[in-house]
Amino acid sequence: MTAPIEVPGLETAPPRRPLRQAWRSLLRDIPALISIVALILLALAALLAPVLAPHDPLRTYAEGLTDQGAPVAPGGGFPLGTDPNGRDVLSRLLYGARVSLTIGVFANGLATLVGVAVGITAGYFGGRVDTVVSRITDVVMSFPILLFCVALITVTGPSQRNVVLVIALIYWTYLARIIRGMVLSLREREFVTATRTLGVSTVRILFRHILPHLVPAIIVYATLGVASSILIESSLSFLGVGVPVPEASWGQMIDDGRKYYEAAPWLLFAPGVCLIVTVLAFNLAGDWLRDLLDPTAPERR
């Protein structure tokens, strides 16, 4: 990840009516509006998977395979066809949404929590804490993300919990670095100095004067982070070290499908489209939030 970091600004007063302002800007940004709707539908699909799924996602159906043992094409009893094991693709997609969202949200939530806490500590107190933290982030960020995840999961054994932990273990460093940089500059702002010389306790300064300024950035990066966490999870599952096998995960469904793509291309399309739509929706939502919360946007004085 070498892109320039665009940090949402520090100057903002909290918006007067945050929800109304968000709604208005959403109406002006069609791709963002579509993404938010897509994300809501996705969350509903994941939540209601047991109700919506026409079949058992884990069960091999006798009628799910042709006489030659090939997957059944979309239509008929299986709206999106079956996979090489005779399981219903649509049902697996719905349950796969659960996996992707859960892992994405939990892994990234954990990473955000740790990253913000460490970043604030390193940035505000500086000194030795900062040096140690900076070196640790240097080391962790030296490993290519996916390769590192793969190695760690090979070592710890694949499970949903381990996937979450491993992604968090790597991603916190990225947020910690961003937050640290922001706190470093916030710390030197006069209003923070003024509060400190007033005799206000450090804890109160951190929670009342530093953290509120980080909230826009945290929201933006947390949203974008879910997108990359989901991508990593799907890559891991695709490589066979993600979510363990009987469970449905989009990445692993694509892996299943790659052996049969000549005969059954739908095995590639359906989970791939779900993945790209989900990740794109999170990314678009993140970009929209960035615009919304960025003080350099024209509507601000």
Add this chain to the structure above:
Amino acid sequence: MSPVVEVEDLKVYFGRRRGGTVKSVDGVSFDIAPGETLGLAGESGSGKSTIARALLRINEPTSGRVVIGGRDVTKLRGAALKAFRRQTQMVYQDPYDSLDPRMRIGATVEEALLVRGVPASRRAAGVRELLDRVGLPASYARRYPHELSGGQRQRISIARALGVDPAVIVCDEAVSALDVSVRAQILNLLKDLQEEAGLAYLFISHDLSTMRFAADRVAVMYLGRLVEIGTRDQVFTAPRHPYTRALLAAVPVPGGRGRGPRARLAGEPPSPADPPAGCAFHPRCPLAAAECVTTRPELRRKDDGRITACHFVPDAPTGPGSEVTA
């Protein structure tokens, strides 16, 4: 009355990454009595702000003593430091940066009361009272800083400082960013508050006309050292140090001759990282002689009670620039 602030041989050095130290403040002594305003003048980079920041323990003094309210505050830590914080407050230069933009005015001011331990039930009234003292309606408590003008923001800064009931307020270029008309209002407010509460001010400014209006006594700084200190009238009507004269000569005087001898100060001040040997002012001084290059003049009380640091003061009753006196 015994002084409320006594600064003795204060030194603040900064280490630089690439070796060497910057002697931002190098052996400065002064005191301030209750109810008095000491002005601290000098060009930017002279170390004025560093003194302010050392007084508030924003920057750690390298050596020397800062006695405030009878107590050396340079070594305080923890709870004692926090307790000391309440005695000395600062009004900062940048009205746009010294208030938390994400906090309502009321909350900002209330924080001072919180620090002083005012119970929650009485804080709202306290905020109203503080706003009233700085001449703002109570309704401003609900506003955010960006809705206020620069002058109004400085009033809030003052209200916040008053909230902890300090003995000393440091005004570091507190009115420099304001329009002239607003500036006068804020200066008057500061004076009123001083009379009301017997506050001592350390008033830092590079602007001599403001200084003349605000200060009772004036200390002039050059490259980390005091070069002259005296009452306002002494310094402004009969400056002794050539640097003070040059500074005053650079100020357009209302009612004075249209084109007086201006721009006595040639060139930029030297870098505090690498100050000239001897008298730091010698490269720009019209009186400089061989002695000034080798020997640094100490800040001394002269016969007439004036305190200045120049080899030539006894011999130079008049000099270039003295005709500027109004």
Add this chain to the structure above:
Amino acid sequence: MTPWVLRRLGQMVLVLLGVVTLAFFMSYAVPGDPARLIAGPNADAATVASIRHQLGLDASLWSQYTGFLGRLARGDLGTSYALHGAPVSEQLALALPTSALIAVGGVLWQVIIGVPAGIIAAYRPGRAADRIATLGALVGLSAPPFWVGLLLIYYLAYRLSIFPLTGLGDPMWWYLALPTFTLGLAGAAWYARMTRTQMIEVLRTPYIQLARAKGLRERTILLRHALRNVLTPLITMIGMDFGYFLGGVLIIESVFGLPGVGKLTYDAIDQLDIPMITGAVLCAAFFVVVMNFLVDLAYAAIDPRVRNRR
């Protein structure tokens, strides 16, 4: 060598040591007994014990660590569990040229796709072209590379038979076209975004406005003057990405069946070949750290201010 370079070098060594330590603990923390794994399920306890001793697995943690460091210093990454005791470093060296080719191709595609997209977007910010380019970049960023790769294989190689399906052959670049494109497509978004940001920034500066006032053609301004601003960050990104890609592009190599470091790792995962995985991870991190250092060095050579910043 200036003190800055020395300090930066020391920093790099420190990070490398951290990387190595982390990799060691990772391989140490493997659940299960590697000796048992090698000996096979039917071996008796004595055989397992002798293999364990042979591998040095019965020594203390510290002596294993120092032994690990010592062997590493001699370029010895251990022997593969799965590949009949082949030295890991040898396997990596065999796979590296393929990964290097993929890395060069991937970086090239990133620049070829990303930079023009960024320029087009920056030309009239907020207009249709900008929106399309920005959205396109985001789509590229959001598309899982393994899926894009499989789609390309399905349509361009299988259905239309334009490109070879998988593997390597002659001419080499023909076989690498799809994999490197897939790789470049994902990263191009970052290049586009960076180019756009930098260009918009520079187009607002007075000197560009002066150039406009002088009546220079917009194309000249854009390509001659504004693009210069993009060069330094571009070099950084290319250097860093090259470092990342050299360590093997797991996904791309496994989808396209290319015998690079990534494929080596992928196979090692399948067989729980811990020394091979550790070796691959170390090798990848090594390239990242070294490229990072070289980029910093190049930066400092161009812009002396960098040396004083950290």
